[in-house]
Amino acid sequence: MGSKPVAFKDLPSLLDGKYIYPKEDSDIGGILHALFSDQSSLTYINDDLQDDNAAMLLARHDVAYIAFHDYQKPSIDHLIRLGVLENTGARVQLANVEQFLILNALFTTQAASYYRLSLAGQAEVDAMIGKGWA
Structure with missing residues (x-):
């Protein structure tokens, strides 16, 4: 006899859609890894341009697209195509603050409370659901 822990997302709620969770078979896993993991290949460009994760690197530093190494550019291009990052010409930056906050919550806690947004x-979550990310 044993007990298996119940996943947070499997707990019933009286309010449908109260929490959002990242979908396992979607682009979201790669997005979360690329932006927030300390193991992402996007955390280090050189001794002056490095941070704990790619999201912090882009938020704290002005990083031009040409500063990225050739092996990093496909990941940056992919995140730009997905609408997570944008290239302004002067720098690569997070495309949407609301989206960033939601993605950060999904990475750190594997959930976000829809009605507290x-x-x-909430509109950003609806767009993420439409993309199949949540």
């Missing part, structure tokens, strides 16, 4: 955040 701003209306813009």
Whole structure:
């Protein structure tokens, strides 16, 4: 006899859609790894351009697209195509603050509370659901 822990997402709720979770078979896993993992290939460019993760690197530093190494550019291009990053010409940056906050929550806690988000955040979640990410 044993007990198996119940996953948070498997607990019933009286409010449908209260929490959002990353979908396992979607682009979201790669996005979360690339942006927030300390094992991402995007955390280090040189001694002056490095940080704990790619999201912090892009948020704290002005990093031009040409500063990335050739092996990093396919990942950057993919995140730009997905609408997670944008290349302004002067720098590569996070495309949407609300999206960033939601992605960060999904990485750190594997969930985000839909009804605690701003209306813009809820709209972003709806867009993420439409993309099959959550």
